[in-house]
Amino acid sequence: MVTETTAVTLRPLGQSLLSVSPLGLGCWQFSRGSGIVGRYWSNLKDADILDIVRVSLEGGMNWVDTAEIYGGGKSEEALAHALDQLQQEGSLHAKPLIATKWWPMLRTAKSISSTIDERLTCLGGRSIDLYQIHQPFSLSSIASEMKAMAGLVKDGKIRYAGVSNYSAQQMVEAHRILQQYGLTLVSNQVKYNLLHRKIDENGTMEAAKELGISIIAYSPLQQGILTGRFHKDPSQIRTVSRMRRMQSGLDEKSLARSKPLIDLLSVLAEKYGVTPGQIALNWLIHVHGDTVVAIPGASKVRHAEENIGAMSFQLVRDELEQLNEASWAALK
Template identity: 60%
Template sequence: MVEQTDTTGVNTQLRRRLGNSDLELSPLGLGCWQFSKGSGMVGKFWPVLADEDILGIVRTSLEGGINWFDTAEVYGGGKSEEALADALNSLGNAASGAHVATKWWPIMRTAGSIPRTIDERLRRLKGWPIDLHQVHQPYSFSSAAAEMNEMAKLVQQGKIRHVGVSNFSAARMREADKALRAHGLRLTSNQVKYNLLDRRIEHNGVLDTAKELGVAIIAYSPLEQGVLTGKFHSNPELVRGIAAGRKLSGSFKPAALARTRPLVDRLAELAGKYGASPSQVALNWLIHANGDTVFAIPGASKPRHAQENVHAMAFKLSSDELQELAVLADRCKR
């Protein structure tokens, strides 16, 4: 892990190698699901963002040291990819060096759809190369090996640089990495849900396997749909205003909020110590609790949310604090 400073003296935050790749990325990227423009069933999870807001979010992220963006085919059927590309292109030199990760949607498809859809991904990204192409889910009509064989061909053709997966089990990660090794490649990353309140990957073999294989973990939902910000503990009435899909999470129920309050209160105390916010402390735990293995992709629907994200990289919790938060999080399950 290295720290860099740009020519103006502005700290561009930490950079770390993404798994087995040669990509040097910030520990936090920007998740771009919310750029879906309300298109498709998945895109309706978020309100429609204006182009100027998307531009402001991307600009703020870049200025704060974030140098990569995660999108997907299924996010608005390509609308998120387009919106991200438009923002990056509008920023010109300010976006120089930015990296883009996207994902192929496998459900109800075979591996043969990977090469058939890649040109559409590139078209939507409007000249931005695909530094990381990921299989979005483990469910398709093909094996992980078959999917990796098609991904390897895209690397060889120069259409993508690196291969990742998402929501893969430990066993399926091994299958994917083995298939890529036959082509002289390695699996780069596994994108999974991971945060202080959802640490399943620590117990189901996924995190251990990632460390063994040198695979990066990319954590989505790093704030448990906003629960770790503490705002719903401070004002439970806010739960009424969230989208119906988010309400399905048991984390918003009164009993769950009561159970997680000690953790959120400690996040607030540490936030005071570091001149940060509870959400920034939760993100800081995520990117430091497992060395350089874990990256995270918080979203942002306003430029101020992006500013909130980037400050999470401006400090580092002590080893004792990292452990303390893990213990408090474990108690939330009881």
Template identity: 55%
Template sequence: MKATPVELRNLGRSSTKISALGLGCWQFSKGRGMVGSFWAKMDQEDINKIVKLSLEGGINWFDTAEVYGKGESEKALAEALNSIGEITDDALIATKWWPLFRKASSITKSIGERTNALDGRQIDLYQIHQPFSFSSVRNEMKEMAKLLKNGKIKQAGVSNYNASKMRLAHETLEEEGYFLASNQVKYSLLDRRIEKNGTLDVAKELGITIIAYSPLEQGILSGKFHKNPDLIKNIKGPRKYMKFFKPEGLAKTQPLIDLLEEKATKYNVSQTQIALNWLIHFHGETVVAIPGASKVHHVEENIGTLQFTLSKDDLDEIDKVSQQIAVFE
């Protein structure tokens, strides 16, 4: 299997090369658990197809987590990679340790569970899923350093860390001879808080990659719900109750949706691709994104995003309209 050539970037200060878009695998949770039930259950056959098409289109990394279906997403991803039947050594895996009600020692003690769920595949990026646990940032990073030293993981990252916690994590790893590769946070044209709270600035200063999750605000930026609000009634899970899906949310975001549609026509692409392209280019190479995919056409959208670059004028114009609508604090 030969992947379509796409531009690759360094993951943080590491030599690991990643595509500007990875595939978010939360949807692979099989509907299990409270977190997994956010999405409708997917058939493994569909998951296999989505993973294969992503790889063929040049997307070379997949982001999953322990808490996604209590390991079901990891298992589904591994099964999909195995089903391809060809060499998938270039497929990189990012997963996450769930810290709530646990101590830092669990990071090293439970790594075998993560590897087993992934059917023995290498963990290229291991992340602390969120900052709330029974242990400090320093103790957690010391445990991550042990995994790095023992070759259990290739790179260490965090998720949902603010600027100060991210800096502390990086400094602690540096004391151990390593560095923080990434911070996975919510970021989109409608949620730009990391630009004002210092998170993005610290990431740029320290060479840490920002991994943007929910880059399309659960699909709102696609514009399909603005054109046909009745689609919201058929959404499975709690997504339909989020503020952007309410009538006032649709009305507020309409000017941005209109601009995305205008640019989509100009570049002969989709609104989704415009929104994602802005995200991965507006801040140079600092920001990458992990849109999900529950259908083949979602994968095609993701792949197409990597085939063009918005002009500076268009990036700036989208930025200007976004600033009038987005959440900054």
């Protein structure tokens, strides 16, 4: 398994001045096993979180992504604590770019401004480079939300605005509104991987490319399915949380349908001396040029090592296309 990388080539995030590594560290797993979505993961120890953050940043990642809803701020706090520890150690990698998100459920756009100081406090006073609307279902209009985000940029509370889980139409509207304030929408964070490609079909990817908006792909390994572990040993399905077992893709029929794709990932992995998961991540960050960046998470150090290793090589165009075809076949 490739675990080390030479200098990682950075790419622009949208039309911002931010330059990011193709992969950033997703911090959902740092939720302390609490909250609406945090129960998806077990409660990691501080020492484990520190090691994961250290390996990720020292390996070439220069940005992290978290959210208010991840444990009600506990993920942000755990991340901040780990970065504090790295600073105390004198690490040269203790100041990554930080992306986090506002949770809109049963809230109006006024909450974006009224809760920003809570986000900054949870992050230990660190600046927010990218602030994202987590879902498109607040009680306010997109126009009101973008006005609030523009206000935060003007006040110096955040550097750039992004969204998450927005449709093509919603994304275009958010971008249009921000332009009225002299800003652009930097990114749209959506689920995207070889086994989940809705944005390729519904116009979101096309619109993002036209407007120069980056796609931040979450769940880039389809919750571990693209590593091949569940195909190799179906008994491992019982070891994951019930919430994860309920997801589509882990049933017998779905595993059989995706097996040819997993087999191809394995063949390419052997060729490059890497893992199937690293091949899946490499496809994701190269198939659309610089448009897509991804945020794989890590609950173990070896996951972090595998993530950074996925940036140390590049699939050729023919291999990207082979995976593209196998992906669509698995989704029929």
